[in-house]
Amino acid sequence: MRLLILGGTTEASALARHIAGRRDLDPVLSFAGRTRNPVPPPIPFRIGGFGGIAGLKAYLAEQRVDATIDATHPFAAQMSRHAAIACRDLGIPLAAFTRPPWHRQDGDLWTSAGNIAAAVQALGATPRTVFLTTGALGLAAFAAAPWHRYIVRTIDPPDAIGALPRHRPILARGPFSVESEIALMREEQVEVLVTKNSGGSATGAKLTAARILGIRVVIVERPEPEAVPMFETVADTEAWIDAHWPPP
Numbered sequence: 001m002r003l004l005i006l007g008g009t010t011e012a013s014a015l016a017r018h019i020a021g022r023r024d025l026d027p028v029l030s031f032a033g034r035t036r037n038p039v040p041p042p043i044p045f046r047i048g049g050f051g052g053i054a055g056l057k058a059y060l061a062e063q064r065v066d067a068t069i070d071a072t073h074p075f076a077a078q079m080s081r082h083a084a085i086a087c088r089d090l091g092i093p094l095a096a097f098t099r100p101p102w103h104r105q106d107g108d109l110w111t112s113a114g115n116i117a118a119a120v121q122a123l124g125a126t127p128r129t130v131f132l133t134t135g136a137l138g139l140a141a142f143a144a145a146p147w148h149r150y151i152v153r154t155i156d157p158p159d160a161i162g163a164l165p166r167h168r169p170i171l172a173r174g175p176f177s178v179e180s181e182i183a184l185m186r187e188e189q190v191e192v193l194v195t196k197n198s199g200g201s202a203t204g205a206k207l208t209a210a211r212i213l214g215i216r217v218v219i220v221e222r223p224e225p226e227a228v229p230m231f232e233t234v235a236d237t238e239a240w241i242d243a244h245w246p247p248p
């Protein structure tokens, strides 16, 4: 079975590790190419966009893909939409493997935002020290509120950081511990944390740290997912694969 896995996430890497030994599968893991040094997976991989819906359809046909797993990040809405349209048009089975969102707990001081622009608004007019963990792509939006001091944590040096007049960059890749998040927030005197509701354990410690320290969190909610079967574990995703292509 020729299996395309759309990746760039811990879920995609976990699925790749899990199926690496299966001889009945012929998988390829696809990265967008945003991270400069992705950890090489134990299965064949490709890097770079497909060229929109038309490019993806051409790739699926050329590579004779039998099934696709969309294991992209919950905020990678364009890739998920392209996959849904291309697979529907070509009659290729498609399922999503994603992590559950974070849920508000007792003691959390959360403000929900529908998108990054709403998150910028939610910071308000009073200058604050803001811990931004929303990734490199949404950074430019915060230039609309230049009176805040931004602690910006990303994996690679972000291009748009110059748009923020008062900022301190931190380059780091999760997982992070609650202890290290508390230490960082104390040291930088963080007053507000901004995060996407990505879910998952690798970067969830910052929310626990914010709860313990009584720090306000502006949380950007997820875009609507595509209407395809959706799984939250490797085992359930593999069961779906097997249902379409029973192992010999």
Ligand SMILES: NC(=O)c1ccc[n+]([C@@H]2O[C@H](COP(=O)([O-])OP(=O)(O)OC[C@H]3O[C@@H](n4cnc5c(N)ncnc54)[C@H](OP(=O)(O)O)[C@@H]3O)[C@@H](O)[C@H]2O)c1
Binding pocket: 006, 007, 008, 009, 030, 031, 032, 034, 047, 048, 049, 050, 051, 052, 053, 055, 056, 071, 072, 073, 075, 076, 077, 078, 079, 080, 082, 134, 135, 137, 196
């Ligand atoms: N958005 C986030 O917060 C976030 C966080 C962590 C990891 N990621 C990962 O980073 C990648 C890019 O995220 P994004 O938010 O920029 O996505 P996006 O807005 O949904 O996608 C933009 C374009 O990037 C290309 N692309 C995205 N994912 C791809 C993949 N797995 N393989 C090949 N091409 C891909 C596609 O280009 P073409 O149209 O040319 O095919 C797509 O149209 C995704 O793979 C995602 O899983 C995203």
